[in-house]
Amino acid sequence: MTASIEKDEGRESIQEKAGDRIEEPVSTVPSVEAARIWRKLDMQLLPFVSLLYLLSFLDRSNIGNARIAGMSVDLNLIHLRYNTAAAVFFIPYCFAEVPSNILLKLFRPSIWIPAIMVAWGIVMTLMCRVNSFEGLIVARVFLGLAEAGLFPGVTYYISLWYPRHMQAKRVAIFFSAATVAGAFGGILAYGIEHLEGKGGLHGWQWIFLIEGLVTVVIAVLAFFFMHDYPETATFLTEREREYVVNALRHSSGHQSTHFEWRFVWQALADWKSWMQVVTYMGVLIPVYAVALFTPSIIKALGYTSARAQLLSIPPFVSGCLFTIIVGIASDKMQRRGVFVILGAAVGMIGYIVAYTTSAPGPGYAAAVIAATGVYPTVAVILAWSGGNAGGDMKRGVVIAMVIGIGNLGGICSSYIYFDGPRYHQGHGTIIGWLGLTIILTSILMWKYDRLNKEKEELCVREGITEDMKHQYADMGDKSPLFRYVI
Template sequence: MSDYEKGEKNEHVEDITIPSEEQFSLPLDEKADRRLVRKLDWNLLPFVSLLYLLSFLDRSNIGNARVAGLSTDIGLKGLEYNICAAVFFLTYSAAEIPSNMALKLLRPSIWIPSIMVAWGLVMTFMCFVKDFKGLLIARLFLGLAEAGLFPGVNFYISMWYKRSELARRVALFFSAATIAGAFGGLLAFGIDHMEGLGGLHGWAWIFALEGILTVIVAGIAFFYLHDYPETARFLNAEEKLAVRARLTRDANSLATHFDRKFVWQALGDWKSWMQVLVYTGILIPVYAFSLFLPTIITGLGYSGPQAQLLSVPPYVVACIVTIGVGIYSDKHCLRGPYILAFAPIAIIGYAILYATDPHTQPGAGYAGTIIAACGVFPTVAVAIAWAGNNAGGELKRGVVLAMTIGFGNLGGIVSSFIYRTQDSPRFHLGHGVVIGVLCMSWVASAIAVVVYRRLNSQKDELCARENIVDCEERRAEYRDLGDASPLFRTIMSDGSIVIYAALTLSALGLAWRNLLSMIPGPEYLTYKRIGDELKSDIIFLEILGNKIIVLNSMRAASELLEQRSALYSDRICPPVLKDPELFDWSGSTGMLGYNDVWRHHRRMISKFLGTRESAQFYRIQERQARALLRNLIDATSQTKPFEDVKQAFLLSMASTMFELTYGYRLQSKDDPFFQGFQEILEHGMDVIMLTNFYVNLFPALSRIPEWVPGAGWKRTIRGWRDHKARAAIAPLEWVKAQVHAGTAQPSLLTDSERLPYVNSLISEVMRWRPALPTALPHVCLEDDKYRGYDILKGTIVFGNVWSMSRDENIYSNPETFDPERFSDGQLPQVPVFGWGRR
């Protein structure tokens, strides 16, 4: 009889004599082994996944209930909702280790259904809570009852599969959490419409129906849940022996009996606490996501029912990615590198949420939730499998899993308090904390990978030196050493993959740290602030692999971009501007590289707009300058002078452009051509910046259909492009009509006298409010040196015109609008579009 059969007093089990290991040590052929594992999968995973789906659904449905009116109806104030969300994790974490030990002493088919009945009843009766105190007590008992399921099922799964097979199974099992999130949103949307039925609020029906469903499934689990391979009804005697043989070979015959020393081994092993750190840094974002996703989506401007429905897609996508990662993690026998790869993806998602203004860019924020889900959820299954893989012996593995999951779940307390009502709708505190703990998890994972690799190498050397071979006698000798046995090897990865992942993702982390430092306010102000803090007029950034140099002084810009223009005349065309379905500007003169095509463009432009040729436009400039002065004088007498001044400058600029290009004089600010021009100008920069940020980070976003949630920016671009095309064609049609009628006026050559004060005024306006606060970027064609700095080929270099216009060493009192400062012609004018050959 096996150890498990001897301990099972309450169940009649067929008497099975387990042969010695030598009798079944020969492995099954590969085809038969795959068939056996597939049989285990079909009989175990669907049902345990259903159990976890219900568990995750019941613990996280408070987030859906909040959106459905829970806080208002029972009078929750301040942080009371956060407290109720947090207390669940106190009892949940405290009870996990004892619960896993109870599972070891009892049978899974008894213990797991029992705790399910307990939490199902608690959840059902939560529909009757009337105030903060009642909800608090209910959440405490819910955590106590649910504590045993997640670590218990992870331990339970490890009793059926080899360590190299666990990640895929844990991923499939944990994917139920993502399904629960999606199902919970759909269910909450439907149940919320039961408002008032039976005298209960809609949120109360969410608790009641989901709790009743849990109790029903628990009743089925008493009869359906299989305990261990030796007692599984779906396996025949030969298959039972085969399963046990697979596990024995994989565990190197480590101890399986109950002994307190294995508990102390787990608690005293620093590697166990390293896994706790990895898992905690992952689980805080998971719980924050599940508890507050509907709230975050509501903050983006969507209504309660819309938020319930929109909470579904992030979980659906995360479910697919989680399963895929689990499959490939087992296929390549890798754990740590997948955490090193996917934690930065989650960081990207939360960085987008942090940077996005929910009032103007709700779609972008929603895209951030999907990216965050794809990064967070896949790492949980891998981290759990990793912790269980590297704990030797059944009891120690059970305790380590309970430690990892138990202490990790204390992070749920942190998750409950970082998204506060007063931080809505941007939730900078919450998003920032999540980014921080993900970075912590990434660093801990990198350290663990290096340590495990070193431990395996040391054991290889020890076995070679001491001639320790894997045989029955040696296994018996090291039986109680657990993972300290010389025969035990940790599940890790190929060293080259680890090094590659570490280097690549370290660079990515640096890139995102640079990017996040630029989030607050307009970028040109941030560049100036960074330069002032560093006391340098040159600052260097590396963002997503792009090396960028920002020049904050006229001296640096002139010396590099003017005096060395042969080296700095190339141009970068970002993916968003290059994409033919978005802006399609790759062929425009400003975006062309420094090549023969650009030189041809330059010759054609000089032919019509060179220094001598532009003299023909002086008369137009003078007329427009006088009109601008008249409009400015009129503006000072209006009730909103600043708005009228802005309108006057826009009208003057547009009138000059239209007369130069089409020979058409704008009649007034009500002219339809001017209104089209104004709309293009006002919305153009918003369109470029919105798309520029996301498509340049993720070029594949340009292929997303417009109907996908969050892809509304594509419709915005299309609408803007169509409007721009119409605005450009309409004046041209007017010109054609004039030519056809014979009334078109030829251009006149003139050499009008300059108006000094107007020129000074324009110079001050361009200093006060530069047309381009950051000039068009240049790209370095060859490696260069400047003031001791190495500037590599391909580095993007541009001048911060705003910082130069505020340089106190050149312009006294730069925050004062003073046109007369330019009257003597001694001060340099702020460049309008930049420096150099282009």
């Protein structure tokens, strides 16, 4: 039997219906107070972690703004040199994410996350002294290595604070910082370019210097302001902590929360994890393409460099707005796959328009449509893959796999836009990836639904009931009592 929470997130009653099984603890906490507790967590956690990711995405993608601010000329980024500089970031970024989430589990989040922020902030700051293509490559490699743990780490961190039926909206709010970074990056770059020549630095060097120093300052503050786990949260009362911890235990089906290597292997050996990786890659390629090449694409449509910086803002604003809207809708309906399919379809429409036109107006509208479609799918896929991985450790590894290996798609994003001003190769490649995402998402929805039905039949046949869930704590999502979100 499956269930869903009623519209009020704090409501204690459970509605049984065909669909996803969402567990809310039986508690004496009134629904109004429960809702207040979740809002309290939101206000304490989400603004800060969103700021951290805004800085992360800004620092990795500002190379696109620096490119049209004169970096290409000063560093002689001819042919595919810029593409290579954009691509090398993703190689260490991919391979460091799973180890980083394991280390986050072994250390405290308030230690690990600020530490890696300090590291990439220093790298970003020193990039202002790069004076050659080779130096830019080295800097981007170290930037990718240092940034690797932030996105999967915070996504995993959110899953440690919220029951899985509440996670899509929170991940969406957190990820929306990426779209804000895209918009803010254009505004910031436009202003910083006016520092051209000040202090002996070019405008693009000032972009790296200022944004890197801001990251270092915020990282130092994070050591003091970041909370670790609900059990140790000082901003919660004892009653509030008890309620949150109880909610998390019910949501996870009382599954294992400790570290064992077998939980890591459970994640690596699960074919569904790899399907989620490819699905995520299919939407991340256009996301990075939007971040890395939107200023250049807009400039190729005939706009000046300064206007291209400013016109790169609306696509990100639209993407931010719809990321939050879709995240909220996904949590309310307790559906994931259908929102991935709809978002990928809208993104395809945008890229098809871009492929078939060279006029500035329709081409720019296509960029807005594409961002509106692809950005919301990222948060939904992350909530989907994390929510369908049973146990804390497996969930952390699956999230890191999806984000880490999926980010190899950034290499593809870096090399497909080379044939301006029409960019048929780039747009066509992305259309193909979005189509693959739709196909794989449909397969996963079918498989999850089938597995849920098989487990329900098994429970009825073997007499397995909810009060036996402790016997299956180490089985993760293979437990007969675990239900997948569709």
